[in-house]
Amino acid sequence: MIAFGIMIYRDDSAHLSLLAVRPNARRRGVGTAVLAWLEKVASVAGVSRIRLEARRDNAAALTFYREHGNYERATVVGMYLGMEDGVKLEKVIAGNSSSQTP
Secondary structure (H helix, E strand, O other), X not given: OOEEEEEEEOOOEEEXXXXXXXXXXXXXOHHHHHHHHHHHHHHHOOXXXXXXXXXXXXXXXXXXXXXXXXXXXXXXXXXXXXXXXXXXXXXXXXXXXXXXXX
């Protein structure tokens, strides 16, 4: 397995729980392809926004998500086991922006 993603779908939103790419396959478009597929599925399902989190010190992940249209909603102190801070991000899905309230 090179990569996988896990998305939880709700009525009009989705939560990207996990996106992982094998280290030797990173920076080759694999993560972008998986994320694009997950976003397409969410769009077809009528989702208007996708939310996710990343560790604040994970610069590569934060850069990746920002480059793919996600914006920072909040920083949460101690989000990970009370020891590491996290960043909550969100992306409004094009074509499904009928409810864009944060």
